[in-house]
Amino acid sequence: MNQSMITASVTMGQLQRKLDTISHNIANTNTTGFKSREATFSDLLFQQVNNQSREEYEVGRLTPNGIRVGTGAKIAQTAVRQDVGALMQTERQLDFALTEKNHFFRIETVENGAPVERITRDGAFYLTENPNNAQQLSLVTANGDFVLNGEGNRIAIPANFQSISFSQDGELEVTLRDGTMQNVGQLGLTNVLKPQLLDSVGNNLYRFPDLQALGFAVADVRADFAGNGQQVNQGFLEGSNVDLSREMNALIEAQRHYQFNSRSISMADEMSGLVNGLRR
Structure with a gap:
């Protein structure tokens, strides 16, 4: 499978977990004493690819040599926010x-x-x-x-x-x-x-x-x-400590990341179709 497809699909699965966490927080906005959770991400393993082995061709280069090929991101933890909610x-x-x-x-x-x-x-x-x-x-x-x-x-x-x-x-x-x-x-x-x-x-x-x-x-x-x-x-x-505006912003951000990775899979599929359609 195309590497970009693997990276995007793995990340989308983890983004879905973040969306689940956000939806759980929003659903408990009015739950007494509820403590919201916040999902944080970390990188999965990546490989350093040195695509230029001859240093004489890299004189004056400002960017790092080679590229990093990763396999996506994962949920590092869903931390519980212990802020005290409003007293009613x-x-x-x-x-x-x-x-x-x-x-x-x-x-x-x-x-x-x-x-x-x-x-x-x-x-x-x-x-x-x-x-x-x-x-x-x-x-x-x-x-x-x-x-x-x-x-x-x-x-x-x-x-x-x-x-x-x-x-x-x-x-x-x-x-x-x-x-x-x-x-x-x-x-x-x-x-x-x-x-x-x-x-x-x-x-x-x-x-x-x-x-x-x-x-x-x-x-x-x-x-x-x-x-x-x-x-x-x-x-x-004690009311819930869920900040609804904060959660909505996080929801929109996660949805945009999900759409970005979905588009990455579509583009990789289109490129694979072009390669398969080539004729000598």
């Missing part, structure tokens, strides 16, 4: 917004029948019945995953509560119907020290990879702590 006031007692980047809520979900810990920036929480205790309610996400406290345990709320408040010390305090106050723990947060290691698992959740296989200690990647009133705002939600 809801005045709802179970809405919480994180005010600093790289901070995440600790969540317990179920995968393959076993409980596992995941993290999220989506602080829209709800209450559901505790099947093991009729006198308690569990704090959960919109998908029914359990919210964890500073010790990594599920947060339980008395069923006869009247209101829930979040103190500056980070304590979740429940006012019961008889007027008494009860402390039900602190929201469990984690500070992600290497956010580019995070894997997206859907439903606005992230997970850590196998740190041992990558040669990292847990302390090098995350630091669990209990959030306080300076790091968590009650009655607010």
